[in-house]
Amino acid sequence: MNDMNKDKILEKLKQLLLSLGFIERRVGINTCYVMGSTYCMPSFVGGGIGFLIEYAHSEEEANKNWYGDGEAFPLEIGEEAILAGIRAELHDSILEL
Numbered sequence: 074m075n076d077m078n079k080d081k082i083l084e085k086l087k088q089l090l091l092s093l094g095f096i097e098r099r100v101g102i103n104t105c106y107v108m109g110s111t112y113c114m115p116s117f118v119g120g121g122i123g124f125l126i127e128y129a130h131s132e133e134e135a136n137k138n139w140y141g142d143g144e145a146f147p148l149e150i151g152e153e154a155i156l157a158g159i160r161a162e163l164h165d166s167i168l169e170l
Contacts, residue, residue, distance in 0.1 A: 079117050082124060082152055086115035089160060100135040111167055114140060115159075123147035124155050126162065 087106070090113060091097065095106035105112040112135040114127045127140035134140070144162050146155040 078152075082155060083115055083117060085152070085156055086124065086126075086159060089156060090115065090163075093160075093163060100132070101138065103135070103138070105129075105135055108167060112140075113163075113167075118145065121147060123150075124159065126159060128166075 087097075090106035093108075095108045095113065098105050098107045098112075100112060103114055105114055107113075110131050112129040112132065115124065116127050117124050122145045125145045126143040128143060129135040129140050143166070144158065146158045148155075150158075
């Protein structure tokens with residue numbers, strides 16, 4: 074997958090977070106998507122890992138760059154499956170709280 078496709082999927086992940094009610098906020102050098110006390114960052118990790126959401130559970134953790142990784146969705150499953158998987162993860166882990 075080329076960089077343009079990765080950027081396109083990352084942009085769609087950001088739009089997904091906003092559509093679910095997250096608020097975009099700058100924390101240090103990172104742009105996060107915040108809901109309650111949860112700070113999320115959509116990311117791409119190479120080496121066959123794929124797309125994931127990184128989570129911090131407080132502003133303090135976000136400021137210290139203490140993010141934990143969510144489930145990874147490999148490139149091979151395609152854009153629609155990546156977006157659907159991350160939407161389901163967000164719903165199950167954050168939106169149900």
